[in-house]
Structures are given as C-alpha cells and as structure tokens.
Amino acid sequence: xxxxxxxxxxxxxxxxxxxxxxxxxxxxxxxxxxxxxxxxxxxxxxxxxxxxxxxxxxxxxxxxxxxxxxxxxxxxxxxxxxxxxxxxxxxxxxxxxxxxxxxxxxxxxxxxxxxxxxxxxxxxxxxxxxxxxxxxxxxxxxxxxxxxxxxxxxxxxxxxxxxxxxxxxxxxxxxxxxxxxxxxxxxxxxxxxxxxxxxxxxxxxxxxxxxxxxxxxxxxxxxxxxxxxxxxxxxxxxxxxxxxxxxxxxxxxxxxxxxxxxxxxxxxxxxxxxxxxxx
Amino acid sequence: xxxxxxxxxxxxxxxxxxxxxxxxxxxxxxxxxxxxxxxxxxxxxxxxxxxxxxxxxxxxxxxxxxxxxxxxxxxxxxxxxxxxxxxxxxxxxxxxxxxxxxxxxxxxxxxxxxxxxxxxxxxxxxxxxxxxxxxxxxxxxxxxxxxxxxxxxxxxxxxxxxxxxxxxxxxxxxxxxxxxxxxxxxxxxxxxxxxxxxxxxxxxxxxxxxxxxxxxxxxxxxxxxxxxxxxxxxxxxxxxxxxxxxxxxxxxxxxxxx
Numbered sequence: 382x383x384x385x386x387x388x389x390x391x392x393x394x395x396x397x398x399x400x401x402x403x404x405x406x407x408x409x410x411x412x413x414x415x416x417x418x419x420x421x422x423x424x425x426x427x428x429x430x431x432x433x434x435x436x437x438x439x440x441x442x443x444x445x446x447x448x449x450x451x452x453x454x455x456x457x458x459x460x461x462x463x464x465x466x467x468x469x470x471x472x473x474x475x476x477x478x479x480x481x482x483x484x485x486x487x488x489x490x491x492x493x494x495x496x497x498x499x500x501x502x503x504x505x506x507x508x509x510x511x512x513x514x515x516x517x518x519x520x521x522x523x524x525x526x527x528x529x530x531x532x533x534x535x536x537x538x539x540x541x542x543x544x545x546x547x548x549x550x551x552x553x554x555x556x557x558x559x560x561x562x563x564x565x566x567x568x569x570x571x572x573x574x575x576x577x578x579x580x581x582x583x584x585x586x587x588x589x590x591x592x593x594x595x596x597x598x599x600x601x602x603x604x605x606x607x608x609x610x611x612x613x614x615x616x617x618x619x620x621x622x623x624x625x626x627x628x629x630x631x632x633x634x635x636x637x638x639x640x641x642x643x644x645x646x647x648x649x650x651x652x653x654x655x656x657x658x659x660x
Numbered sequence: 661x662x663x664x665x666x667x668x669x670x671x672x673x674x675x676x677x678x679x680x681x682x683x684x685x686x687x688x689x690x691x692x693x694x695x696x697x698x699x700x701x702x703x704x705x706x707x708x709x710x711x712x713x714x715x716x717x718x719x720x721x722x723x724x725x726x727x728x729x730x731x732x733x734x735x736x737x738x739x740x741x742x743x744x745x746x747x748x749x750x751x752x753x754x755x756x757x758x759x760x761x762x763x764x765x766x767x768x769x770x771x772x773x774x775x776x777x778x779x780x781x782x783x784x785x786x787x788x789x790x791x792x793x794x795x796x797x798x799x800x801x802x803x804x805x806x807x808x809x810x811x812x813x814x815x816x817x818x819x820x821x822x823x824x825x826x827x828x829x830x831x832x833x834x835x836x837x838x839x840x841x842x843x844x845x846x847x848x849x850x851x852x853x854x855x856x857x858x859x860x861x862x863x864x865x866x867x868x869x870x871x872x873x874x875x876x877x878x879x880x881x882x883x884x885x886x887x888x889x890x891x892x893x894x895x896x897x898x899x900x901x902x903x904x905x906x907x908x909x910x911x912x913x914x915x916x917x918x
Contacts, residue, residue: 416776423773427764494760498777499753500736571684654739
C-alpha cells in the first residue's frame with residue numbers, strides 16, 4: 382500500500398476512525414519526513430518570528446564583526462593582500478560553528494517537551510536543531526562567493542567542491558558534538574556556560590583574525606586539533622589562495638570528522654534512553 | 661492476530677535519589693572529595709499485566725504508587741530496569757498535561773509539531789487541524805501563541821490532538837481531568853466513539869468512579885506492586901476499601917509521618 386492510498390483511506394474514514402491503525406513502512410518514513418520538516422519550519426519561525434527581517438539580523442552579526450575587524454586589522458596585516466578575503470571566510474565558518482554548537486548543546490532540553498509525548502527517534506530533535514545554522518551557512522556561502530567574485534577570483538568548480546566537502550566535515554563535527562552534549566547537558570546544567578567560555582577562547586585559538594603564519598610552526602599542530610582550524614585553513618586555501626591541501630591533510634580532516642560523529646553517536650546512544658528522566 | 665496488544669512482564673523500576681543533588685559541572689568538580697549516598701526509591705516492583713485488543717484497562721492507585729511511571733514505561737518514554745514491555749500496536753499517549761508545547765508558536769504550529777511526533781503525516785494534520793481546533797473550542801485562538809494560553813486551553817488542545825491522532829491504543833493519564841462540563845461531555849462522547857470503533861484504551865486514575873464507568877478491567881497498584889486484578893467495578897470497590905481502611909494493601913515499604 383502506498384502512502385497516497387493511506388491518505389485516501391483516511392479521508393473516507395476521518396469521521397470515525399481517524400488515522401489508519403497499521404501503517405506501512407513507507408508511510409512511516411513519510412511521517413518521519415513530516416516531523417523533520419515541521420521541526421525545521423517551526424524552529425525557523427520561532428527564532429526569527431516568522432519574518433525575513435529576523436533572519437537578516439542573524440546575517441548582520443558576523444557581517445558587522447567583519448567590518449569592524451577588517452577596519453582595524455587590515456592595517457596590522459597590511460602585508461597580506463588576501464587578508465580581507467581570509468577574514469570573511471574564517472568569520473562566517475566560525476559563526477556557523479559557534480551558533481550551531483550552542484544550539485545543538487541545548488537542543489534536547491529545549492525540545493524536551495516532545496520527548497515525553499511519544500516514542501520516536503530523539504536524535505531527530507538534535508540533528509534538526511542545527512538546521513537554522515546550516516541555512517545561514519548556505520547564505521554565507523553565497524555572500525563569500527560574491528566577495529570573491531568582486532575581488533576578481535570567482536571560485537571555479539573544484540574550489541567549490543572542496544569548500545562544500547569542508548563544510549560537510551564541519552557539519553559532521555557539529556552534529557557529533559551536539560549529539561554528545563545535548564544528552565550530557567540534561568545531567569550537567571551548566572555545560573552551556575562552560576561551552577560559552579570555550580567558544581570565546583576558541584575564537585582566538587582558530588586563526589580567524591590573524592594569519593596562521595604568525596604562529597611558530599611547531600605550535601600549528603595544536604591549533605589544528607581545534608576542529609574549526611583545519612576547516613577554515615583548508616577553505617581559505619581552496620577559495621582564496623586557489624591551492625589544494627595535501628591528501629594527508631584531507632585524510633586527517635575526514636578522520637577527525639568521522640571520529641567526532643562516531644563519538645557523538647556512541648555517547649548519545651548511551652545516555653539518550655534515560656533522557657526523559659532528567660528533564 | 662495476537663490477543664494482547666501490550667504485554668508487561670515483570671517490570672521493575674527504581675530511581676536513585678542522591679543525598680546531595682549535583683546538576684552542574686561545577687558541583688561535580690567541587691564535590692569530588694565529598695562522596696554522596698544514593699537512596700534507592702523502588703517505584704515499580706515486578707509488575708505484569710496485559711492489554712487485550714479492544715478492551716479498556718484501568719490502572720488505579722493512590723498518588724505516588726507508581727501509576728504514571730508505569731504508563732511512561734509502557735509508552736516507551738522511560739526504560740524499565742528489569743522486565744520487558746512488548747507492544748504490538750502504535751500507542752498514542754496523553755501524559756503530563758500542561759507541558760508539551762512550544763510557547764513561542766501558535767496553536768496551529770504546535771498541532772503540527774505534536775501531531776507529527778504522535779505519528780500523523782503532514783497531509784493528515786492539514787486535513788484535520790480545523791477539526792482539532794473546533795473540538796477544543798479554540799478556533800478563535802488558532803494564531804495565538806501558546807504562551808498566552810491558559811492551562812485549561814492548552815490541556816483541551818492536548819486532548820483534541822491525541823483523540824485525532826489515536827490509531828490503535830490510547831493511553832490516558834487522569835482521563836478527562838480538564839475543561840468545563842461541556843468539554844468533558846464531548847470527551848466522553850469521543851471516548852465512546854473510539855471504543856465503539858474498536859480502539860484499545862489504557863487509563864490511569866486515582867478516581868474509582870472513573871475506572872468503574874470507563875473501563876472493562878482494572879488493576880490496582882499499591883506500593884509499586886499489583887495487588888488486585890479483575891473487573892473494573894470490583895477492583896474499584898477494593899480500592900475504596902483500601903483507602904477507607906487507611907492501610908496499605910501490601911506490606912509498607914516506608915511510613916510517611918502523620
């Protein structure tokens with residue numbers, strides 16, 4: 382039975398029996414897709430009060446930051462002709478990382494009221510919580526492209542493909558982090574404050590406002606442990622400098638992303654079954 | 661076709677109550693040298709029952725006897741410590757009225773949210789959202805954010821969505837405890853329609869009249885154990901006698917100070 386015929390059945394029997402008692406597997410997938418879409422839609426609506434104007438504010442935050450930082454630091458790093466482009470790539474990727482991890486961390490708590498309603502895969506609540514940040518990142522990507530084109534270096538196909546792959550890795554890292562911390566936050570209610578501090582310090586650990594080159598090379602390995610660093614550096618290489626990082630570098634990033642995601646899933650599976658008891 | 665839709669086999673559940681609550685990283689770090697005791701609060705002890713297709717089963721017991729915890733385990737919201745729950749049909753629960761809404765969204769969006777969690781497709785919700793709002797008498801407030809709703813209004817909405825979403829098993833915590841007389845009457849009418857359509861119901865209540873009038877069978881829960889099973893009115897009578905005698909039906913595990 383297809384989902385379409387289920388709905389037809391429903392219309393015929395709506396007065397008495399409502400939803401069909403037994404749902405075929407395909408229809409269950411339709412229900413899940415509907416849940417994902419509703420979560421994304423209502424999240425967007427609640428956050429930006431259903432208006433495009435609200436969304437513009439989300440874009441203005443890193444843009445205003447960009448203007449201020451550029452005004453100040455482009456004098457300091459005047460010798461680097463790519464500084465402005467490097468800065469905007471770094472800031473936008475960082476803004477995604479900071480926003481998405483903060484939202485993901487509190488996602489299960491914020492949407493906990495749904496956990497006690499029925500049994501359903503609760504990871505959907507966590508993964509969809511970063512949808513807003515992903516939408517913003519998509520808009521950022523367009524803005525970055527416009528900036529690059531204005532600077533006379535519109536990215537070609539390979540650079541765009543690499544950048545998308547790096548964004549994919551960053552999303553995997555953020556999803557892993559969110560899965561792990563969303564369940565832990567229910568037990569440790571100041572985890573969001575701890576993370577706020579870490580994010581604030583992390584902004585300076587990642588080479589966003591300064592070029593990585595000013596740090597002695599023996600320290601680079603430590604900076605690369607902080608996940609935003611390789612994503613930002615590789616994206617700059619592909620989009621701004623027009624170079625391709627080494628295969629080893631790509632493998633390291635892929636392993637990093639896979640490990641974060643795997644650890645997140647493992648921690649979530651360990652703690653999620655009892656999540657409702659900690660709400 | 662299996663005779664029972666839900667089988668609860670030897671379910672036990674205990675909560676660990678720490679002597680000191682530590683809910684933050686800071687408290688855990690600073691408390692690392694001060695070990696804390698854990699008291700075990702046994703809420704359910706070896707509970708077994710079955711819910712048969714098409715019947716209405718009541719679970720009764722006084723406040724704090726483990727009724728709501730048992731419901732949450734049956735609905736899959738809490739895991740059991742020991743024992744198993746086998747469910748052979750989709751369950752639509754109404755648990756914990758008053759919570760369960762996003763206060764920043766209006767009624768229509770909340771209906772979409774809760775409806776899709778309860779297993780309705782978007783098409784089904786779209787087709788029935790007007791009916792859901794009408795049943796709850798909230799058509800005029802469809803676009804009002806839930807934070808402006810009264811507790812009665814949001815409870816009526818909760819009942820209305822669940823009544824619409826129920827597919828096979830309806831689980832009710834304190835049935836019809838909300839709304840004015842008119843809404844209660846409509847709930848009862850809807851309840852009888854669902855029963856007539858062959859739906860299976862699990863009701864929790866501490867009110868013997870509710871159990872006697874809405875259920876076929878009932879189990880009496882006391883101190884986390886099932887102490888009586890049988891026809892609803894008989895079990896309700898037993899419950900009343902337990903209450904009026906003022907003593908527990910089983911050996912007491914703890915005495916509250918009088």
